Amino acid sequence: MSALLEVRNVSRHFGGLKAIAECDFSVTEGHAHGIIGPNGAGKTTLFNLITGIYKPTAGEIVFAGERLDGLRPSRIALKGIGRTFQNIRLFKQLTVLENVRIAYDSQLRYSPLEALLTLPRMGRNEAESIAKSSALLEAFGLGALSDSLAGDLPYGLQRKLEIARAIALKPRLLLLDEPAAGLNSGETAALTEFLRWVRTEYKVTLLLIEHHMHLVMGLCDRITVLDFGQKIAEGTPEEIRGNKRVIEAYLGAEEE
């Protein structure tokens, strides 16, 4: 299996703060890859670098053989990187179906002229977009809620909908920022199963930030550990579990 995403010596500084320092790792196609680390380790900053919200101060990010750094976020998304957020970012005042359609329709053309020229085709595009988006919601078990406002859904279903919206982009890589945040242990176990299903069903590589160790250890093929913006360890769940530096970062070094 080859590397789908390569983060090569990437640094990102904010003023004097090194949020990410010479971070270097790669995500194998088909894997579920976990990123763990204490709060403030730079995990979300890393996601923001991959999705183009921030540009790296140094280093390069390569996706499927192409440089990503420097591209606009919308271009990166269309290259096949979907994303969810730590604090759910659905369009709460739009319906469940519309939330998914927005992502699905982004693969259609977007320019002022094309918008005018495609007006006659609008009916067909709309029907197709509704059909495909509804099918996706159906598969996610959200079909009955299509016309509800996204903001009215219970928390757990909002998380699910956010994943469905990211999948509507037909991504090859799905970035999940703390998907289990706010879920209890039963729900977290269900989420683990659900993410396994998403991964096989949509043939998508997962890169996830997570604090719930059960989820990370149960789902991930490989784990990268960050602390103070640097990679301090990488390996299989078993290797990470026994890694002394990781235990130190999480629990603090023992004083001798």
Next chain:
Amino acid sequence: MEYFAQQAINAIQLGAIYALIALGYSLVYGVLTMINFAHGDLFMVGAFFCLIIASLFPLPFVVILVLVMLSTGFLGALIERVAYRPLRSAPRVSAIITALGCGLVIENLVSSLSPYAKPMPALFSVTGYNLGGLSISSLQILIIGVSILLMVGLDFFIRRTSFGMAMRAISFDSRTVPLLGIPLNKVISVTFLIGAGLGGAAGMLYGLAYPVIAASMGVLVGWKAFIAAVVGGIGSIRGAVVGGFILGLVEVMTVAVLPSTYRDLIAYSLLLVILIFKPYGLLGKAPNQKV
């Protein structure tokens, strides 16, 4: 009674034009939370584009309307690209001042090219109809019909098309939209294109209804339409329409019963009262407060 019914027709005509302009303010506010103070001058430019096109080519009404909307629309999108986009992350007040500046530049450019008010040519021969004692002209029917058609079309566009959904999504959360593969800048360009296009159409219709046009005509009408958009609920499409018609109705009915000097006094006092009771406008929603 007949007198008031007659005035109601005039009110609908004026209200429709205010509503078309108000839509432009609301659309732009929706995607950028910014007031495009050059919009009133784009309205004026629409009237002048109509004059230029109509005096150069004897084209049918609909063709001229489309040309006016396209040319004004592209001018609006151009202003956004050149003047507003570089200031997108600048302080709000800079963007406001830039918008005011753009409006003044356009207004003074037009007034230097055309220092005196110009008569607007009639695009067709206007016939009057008599409906049970009420007189209505073919021009009035056309103005009201075209305005309503454009508003219904816009409402459909916003609600049903992917562009419309993207525009609504941007108004709720512009940070997330690009991460779903939607090019933010293109959607914003199209929003300006549509908003300015509607403003241009309004300018053309206004010029036909009150057929003397001048570079300064956009100032007062622009302010009034802006107020209509705020009263309806800025950012709300249907609110802009409601606000436009209310303003038209109040203005016309005030003049119908009182001396015309009272028009703006009564109209704006009423609007102030509406805002005291509905600070977010009639159809506007209070922003979601983070707890």
